[in-house]
Amino acid sequence: MASQSQVLFDKESVYIHINVNSQTSDKDAHIPGKVYLIQKPEGTFIEWKAEEVISLDASQNDQEWAVIGSTCSVVNMNSKAEIRKKYNISFDVLDLKSFKRNAPNHGWAYIIFILKDGHPMTVDCLLYRNMTQICYPSHLMNYIYFLILLKFIKDPYTTTLGGFSKVTNFLRDVLIVQDASVTRPREEMADILQEDIPGMEISQQDEPGFEVVTKTKMPNRPEGVEPSIRVEVWKFLLGYYQWQSTYKTRTDERKRRVDDYFRMKLQWKTINAEQEKRFSLLKERKCLIEKDVTRTDRTHNFFEGEMNPNLQVLNDILMTYCMYNFDLGYVQGMSDLLSPILVVMENEVDAFWCFSGLMERLCTNFEMDQKGMKVQLSQIHKLMQFVDPELCNYLESHDSGNFYFCFRWLLIMFKREFSFPDVQRLWEVMWTDRPCKNFHLLLCLAILDTEKNTLMENKFGFTEILKHINDMCFAIHLQETLKKAEGIYLQLKQCKKLPDPIKEILGFEISPCSSSSSSSKTTPSSTPINRETTPKLELPVHVKENGFSAPSSGTGTAVTTPDDSSIEILPENAENGMNNFYN
C-alpha cells in the first residue's frame, strides 16, 4: 500500500467466488485472500488481494489492482498464483452501487458488491466466508452501512437497486463452505446480525427475476461443511485455531500444542503399577475409559475389529484429557463426543485439542452436580411453555414436565440420535451458535413438535415417552428438523411479547423497558381468550405423516408472523417440574 494510505480495517480468510455462472464445485472457484478497507488520498477503497502463494514474490504494487470485469469466468490457469492476482479487487466505495449480504442464518455468509458501472450481470462478488460462529467484520459492515446510507441520502435515484441480479440462487448452489475466520467476539456481532441492512429494505421491491432474501424466508441450509475441508474448519470452530490466525501462527500454535499434548500424555503413561495402587482415582478413571472405549461406535468402520489401533488412540486421548482436566475427569458420554472428532481429524493431537474445545462447550453437562443438565432441561420447559403450551401441559400432566426424556439428546449433543454424517453436520451448525444461542434447545422443541401427535394421541406417560424418544434414534430427519427449529427461532425472533426469560435463553437482547416480562407476570395462569379459535404459533414445516396439515406448501415457505394476541404467556413456574427429580 502506498504510504499515504491507511488501512482502516483488514480481514484474512475472505474468499472471492470467481465463477458464479458455472455450476461448479471446483475449489478454485473460491480464492482465499484478504480484504482491506483503505483510506487513500483519492478516497476510501475496499480492496481484496489473493492470498500469496508461498513461492510467489508478490510485488505489492497498486497497479496490480483491477476491478474484475463483467466476465466472472475462470481464465485457463497455468500459473495459479499469477492468475489469482488478476482477481484482486479494488474499488472506491463511492463507486459502489449496492451490496447484498445473505441472511446470517446459514452458518456462512457472503457479500455481493455491485458497482455503479457494472451492467446488471456484472457481479463483483466478494465473499465473506465465515463458517460459523463468525460473524461479519463489524467494522467493515458498519462502515459500509454508513457509506451506503450517505449515498442514499446524496443520490437516492442512482442508488436504487434496479440492477440487482438474481444472484442468490446461483450463488447458493455453488457455495461451499470453506476455511473461515472471524475476529469479532460473538456477543459483539449479535446486534449487527439482527439488524436489517439498509440495502435490504430497498431490495424488497418486487422485481421479476430478482430474488431477495427477506428475513422471514426459510433459507435453504447448506449441507454443512464440505467434507474435504471439515478437518480444518472444525479446528476453528472448536477454538483450537484462532479466527484471526495466519498460516504461520497456526503452524507455531500447532507445534506448541503437539508438545503440550505429549507432555500431558507422558504424565499418565509414566505412572507405573506400584504408583497406580496408591492413585485410586486415576486407576478408577482408567478402568472406566477402558470399559467405554471397547464399546464406543464399534460398528463404525473406523473403530471396528478386534485389534483396531484407533481404539488405543481413543483411549489415550481420553486418558490425556483426564490429566488435562483432572477436576472433571472422565465421565460416561465423553467417548461418544470424542469419537466423531477423531474420525474427522484422524490425528491424535488434533483430535485431542478439538475434543477439549468441545468440552469447553459441554463440560457443565458432566460436572458432578449435573447443573448444566438441570439448567437445560428447565430451559426446554420454559421454551415449550411459550411455544407450545398445549404440548407442555400434556407433558406436565403426564409426569414428564421434567423433560428428562431429553437427557441423552442434551448430554452428548444428539450424538446417539443421528448417523455419523448427520452428527457432523449438526455439530457444525451448533458450534456456530447460529442463528442464536442455545439453538440446540429449539432443535429439541422441533423434534418434540414432530412427535407431538404420537405422544398425545397414544396418551403416552413418562415411561412410554422415554421409550418412544429413546427408540427414535436414527429416525429423525436432520434437515427437516433443523429447518423447523429455525422456523421456531424466526417466530420467536419476531414475537414482540417475548418474555425476558425466553430472550435470555436464546441470547436475544432484552430491552430495558420491555413490557413482556410484566405481561407475563400480570397474567398468571392465563388461558388465551378463544383458545379453540386462536391460531397457535404455526411451524413452518409440517410433517404430513403425523397428520399435520400444511398451511402453505412446500419447504422454504414463508413463516407466518404470529399474531401477538395469540401467544399465550404462562406463569413462570418452569422449575416445578424439576423439583421432583434430582433430589
Place this chain on the structure above:
Amino acid sequence: MASRGAQRPNGAAQGKICQFKLVLLGESAVGKSSLVLRFVKGQFHEYQESTIGAAFLTQTVCLDDTTVKFEIWDTAGQERYHSLAPMYYRGAQAAIVVYDITNQDTFGRAKTWVKELQRQASPNIVIALAGNKSDLANKRMVEYEEAQAYAEENSLLFMETSAKTAMNVNDIFLAIAKKLPKNETGGQAQPRQTGVKVGSEQNQQSEGGCCK
C-alpha cells in the same frame, strides 16, 4: 417363552395380569443392559454401548396362570449419574443389582446399591443380586460363596448369570416374578393410563394369559 414357568402348583385365577416395575442397578459395564437385552430380545451384543440416562423396556412372562409384565428400567451405571437413580427405583417393586464376577470393585458397588435400596426404596421391594459374566469364570475375582453369603444375610435372591450365554438370565427374572405378591391389588403396579402401548416384541394383549 411359553414354556417358561410352566409349573402350576396351585391354581391361581385364570388370566390374571400383574404388572411390576423392575429396576436394574449396578456399576457401569457390569452387563445390566446386556441382561435386559437377553431377557427381552434374546440377543447379546459384544459391544453393547453404554447407557445414557436410562432405557425402558418391557417383557411379559407367564407364571402359572398369571401373566407377569415387567416394566424394566435399565439405568446408567456410572457414579456421576447416581443422583438420577431415585427417579427410577422410586415405586419399583423389584430390583436387580448387578455386579461383574471378574471385578471385585463392582461387587462392593453392588453392596452400596443394596444398602441404598433397603433404606430408600419401597419397603417391600424384592431385590435380586446378579453376579454377571459367569462365562468368564477363569477371570473370576468374586467367589460364588462370598456373594451367596452376602445375599443370604440380606435376604436377597442370588444367581450368577451370563448375558452372553443366557445362563440364568430368564431364571433370575422368573425367580423375582415368583417372589412378587400377586394378590388382587398388592402386586398390581400403579394402574397404568388406559391405552398404554408398550412397543416391546412381546405382545402384552391384556386379556388372557399367554400360557394356554
